[in-house]
Amino acid sequence: MALDHDTLKDLYRKMVTVRLLEKRVEQLVMAARIPCSGHFGLGQEAVGVGVCGPLRKEDYLFGTHRGFAEYIGKGMTPAEILTEYYGKATSLSRGRLGQHLLKPEIGVMPLPSSLGSEFGMAVGAALSSKLRGSGRVTVNLFGEGTAGQSDFGPALEMASLWRLPLIFVCNNNQYVELAHYREVVATEDIAPRAGAYGVPYEIVDGNDITLVYQATERAASRARQGGGPTFLEFKTYRRCTHYTGDPGGYQPKEEIAAWAQKDPIDRCRRLMMAQGLWTAADEQAMLEAVSAEIEAAVQFAEESPYPDVSTIYEHIYA
Amino acid sequence: MSRRITFIQAVREAFQEEMRRDGSIIILGEDVRKGVFATTSKLVDEFGPERVINTPIAESAIVGAAIGAAMTGLRPVVQIMFSDFTYMAMEMIANQAGQWHYISDGVLKTPMVIETPGGARGGAGYGHSQSVEATFIHPPGLKVVAASTPYDAKGLLKSAIRDDNPVLFFEHRRLLTQRGETPQEEYTIPLGRADIKRKGTDVTVVAYSASIPKALIAAERLSQQGIEVEVVDPRTLVPLDKETIFASLQKTYHLVVVEEGRRRGGFGAELAAIAVEEWFDYLDAPVQRLGGLDAPLPYSPVLETACLPSADDIVHAVLRSLGQEV
Numbered sequence: 001m002a003l004d005h006d007t008l009k010d011l012y013r014k015m016v017t018v019r020l021l022e023k024r025v026e027q028l029v030m031a032a033r034i035p036c037s038g039h040f041g042l043g044q045e046a047v048g049v050g051v052c053g054p055l056r057k058e059d060y061l062f063g064t065h066r067g068f069a070e071y072i073g074k075g076m077t078p079a080e081i082l083t084e085y086y087g088k089a090t091s092l093s094r095g096r097l098g099q100h101l102l103k104p105e106i107g108v109m110p111l112p113s114s115l116g117s118e119f120g121m122a123v124g125a126a127l128s129s130k131l132r133g134s135g136r137v138t139v140n141l142f143g144e145g146t147a148g149q150s151d152f153g154p155a156l157e158m159a160s161l162w163r164l165p166l167i168f169v170c171n172n173n174q175y176v177e178l179a180h181y182r183e184v185v186a187t188e189d190i191a192p193r194a195g196a197y198g199v200p201y202e203i204v205d206g207n208d209i210t211l212v213y214q215a216t217e218r219a220a221s222r223a224r225q226g227g228g229p230t231f232l233e234f235k236t237y238r239r240c241t242h243y244t245g246d247p248g249g250y251q252p253k254e255e256i257a258a259w260a261q262k263d264p265i266d267r268c269r270r271l272m273m274a275q276g277l278w279t280a281a282d283e284q285a286m287l288e289a290v291s292a293e294i295e296a297a298v299q300f301a302e303e304s305p306y307p308d309v310s311t312i313y314e315h316i317y318a
Numbered sequence: 319m320s321r322r323i324t325f326i327q328a329v330r331e332a333f334q335e336e337m338r339r340d341g342s343i344i345i346l347g348e349d350v351r352k353g354v355f356a357t358t359s360k361l362v363d364e365f366g367p368e369r370v371i372n373t374p375i376a377e378s379a380i381v382g383a384a385i386g387a388a389m390t391g392l393r394p395v396v397q398i399m400f401s402d403f404t405y406m407a408m409e410m411i412a413n414q415a416g417q418w419h420y421i422s423d424g425v426l427k428t429p430m431v432i433e434t435p436g437g438a439r440g441g442a443g444y445g446h447s448q449s450v451e452a453t454f455i456h457p458p459g460l461k462v463v464a465a466s467t468p469y470d471a472k473g474l475l476k477s478a479i480r481d482d483n484p485v486l487f488f489e490h491r492r493l494l495t496q497r498g499e500t501p502q503e504e505y506t507i508p509l510g511r512a513d514i515k516r517k518g519t520d521v522t523v524v525a526y527s528a529s530i531p532k533a534l535i536a537a538e539r540l541s542q543q544g545i546e547v548e549v550v551d552p553r554t555l556v557p558l559d560k561e562t563i564f565a566s567l568q569k570t571y572h573l574v575v576v577e578e579g580r581r582r583g584g585f586g587a588e589l590a591a592i593a594v595e596e597w598f599d600y601l602d603a604p605v606q607r608l609g610g611l612d613a614p615l616p617y618s619p620v621l622e623t624a625c626l627p628s629a630d631d632i633v634h635a636v637l638r639s640l641g642q643e644v
Contacts, residue, residue, distance in 0.1 A: 060390070092422075092423070092425065093421060093422055093423040093425070094423045096420065096421040096422070096423055097421055097422070100421065102422055102425070102426075104389075104422075104425055104426060109386075109389065110389070110414070110418055110422075110426070112413070112414055113413065114409055114413060117382065117409055117410065117413065117414055118382075119379060119382060120378060120379040120380070120381065120382015120383045120385065120386065120410060121382050121383070121385050121386035121389070121414070122386060123379065123382065123383040123386060124382065124383035124384060124385055124386020124387035124388070124389070124390070124392075124394070125386040125387070125389065125390045126386075127383060127386070127387050127392075128386065128387045128390040128391055128392050129390070131344065131368055131369075131392065132391060132392070150378060151376070151378050151379040151382055153376075154374055154376030154378070154379035154380075155379055155382075157374045157376070158373065158374060158376075158379065158383065161374070162371075314423075314424070315419055315420050315423055315424035316419075316420050316458055316459055317419070317459065317461075317482075317483050318419050318424070318427045318428075318429070318482035318483050
């Protein structure tokens with residue numbers, strides 16, 4: 001089954017927004033306009049965007065530090081992201097979060113600095129949904145390297161034991177920081193580990209936005225019907241370095257080139273063009289609109305004031 | 319009407335009363351349904367398995383789950399069976415539970431309690447006996463409670479459950495079976511208010527948890543020598559009721575601080591620093607700081623006892639403070 005046309009166009013636009021925004025943020029980091037380093041996900045945009053596609057606004061997302069796919073996918077705007085990255089007073093956190101994007105109003109939950117610290121929190125959010133009968137689904141998105149963290153197993157165990165409305169999403173982009181994942185991950189696939197806890201799993205092409213969307217839709221539907229957790233592993237590839245200060249060189253050129261042929265944005269565009277949904281003129285108009293939105297967000301963040309230092313003691317306690 | 323009940327009963331009553339009052343309170347932890355130290359025993363009969371949840375053995379993920387539940391509308395209580403095991407959840411407590419309210423600029427709240435028995439009671443060895451409260455003074459955003467009586471335990475736990483912040487509630491295992499007067503009627507004790515456990519004019523002894531009974535024994539002995547000790551129990555280490563301690567010091571001009579946690583970097587170190595910074599003009603003698611030895615806690619009863627301050631040690635510290643040779 002193909003996705004309906006409006007959905008596909010929306011997902012496509014979001015993926016393009018992610019790619020252009022990441023490129024722009026990289027420039028701003030390198031130009032020292034943004035104080036943090038940037039961690040990007042060139043080539044893996046379909047995972048975060050596709051996973052958020054079938055989610056409802058109120059569903060919870062625990063995302064990753066890499067790139068903006070799930071945050072744009074869940075409905076955050078470039079201005080919301082950029083004001084946090086700049087550390088400006090106009091951000092949701094008034095300059096406190098930095099890269100740890102958050103917007104509970106649309107279900108974007110904490111992105112902890114320590115990888116994997118969200119495993120327990122996601123269990124708690126799902127437990128909360130279940131006990132309160134809210135019908136909300138929780139998605140916990142993480143990389144294949146983070147599957148090595150100590151709370152990974154307990155989270156699967158609790159989700160399985162308590163049949164929680166929780167979707168584990170492993171974004172397997174094949175690199176754990178500077179190392180190919182098979183140097184530090186014992187198995188090619190992560191998903192079968194979920195099976196050991198009685199959690200059903202699927203392994204899916206993470207560069208096909210339609211497949212990502214549909215697999216997540218199946219898992220969300222199961223969760224909402226009381227069927228408990230699902231584990232999804234999306235195979236993709238990170239075509240950029242770990243972070244802005246990483247000179248790279250450890251990813252074989254042929255490997256990068258081969259995965260560029262499977263680029264999720266190109267695939268989606270070809271699909272839409274083949275279906276007659278998209279023209280070169282549509283593409284041009286969209287690129288201009290997205291670029292304009294990003295430039296307006298950059299300008300807004302640049303012109304926004306820094307937080308007043310007098311706020312520094314506010315909200316230490318509730 | 320008042321009854322003499324144990325610390326355990328007081329804690330259980332606090333849970334019962336609060337869980338009846340507020341349906342969003344859940345308890346989760348290892349064996350909380352039966353209750354290894356009995357503070358949560360039988361709660362499952364009244365509140366059901368959905369609100370009293372036995373978990374896998376996974377302290378970090380349990381606390382993580384409580385944080386996620388707290389951020390999304392529940393008021394979880396986590397029981398960590400021995401307070402030594404809070405270190406297994408240190409990442410979740412120190413880096414996550416206490417910080418998200420602040421870094422989200424107040425958008426997120428984490429109303430949760432970590433109830434955790436601990437301390438040396440003989441026979442449990444190095445990893446089931448430590449008093450680790452002071453560890454949690456350092457990270458931001460946490461509150462730290464360590465009650466010394468059933469009355470205080472009940473009133474403070476009720477406040478801790480109603481608090482919108484993460485609260486660590488330490489119970490010393492030597493105190494759990496101790497009885498004390500506790501009213502039948504509803505009451506709470508605010509966090510951050512010290513209690514004078516014995517009035518005196520000559521030396522201020524600040525102690526908490528299981529050091530309170532020892533301080534009271536020492537005070538009784540000293541009284542027979544004509545030295546009147548004021549025993550101040552802060553009851554919560556964070557927030558700390560500095561006003562009550564300072565008011566006592568303004569009478570006595572002598573300060574002794576006692577804890578079972580290790581001396582180095584401990585509560586006494588913090589209080590002594592506060593005294594030197596803020597109350598220097600009210601110190602007639604150096605602060606005397608008693609605490610556990612800066613060593614792992616050995617198992618043998620003789621060795622374990624030697625690691626911890628005794629009533630005799632407190633007597634000696636008070637005499638030293640007064641410049642009287644022991």
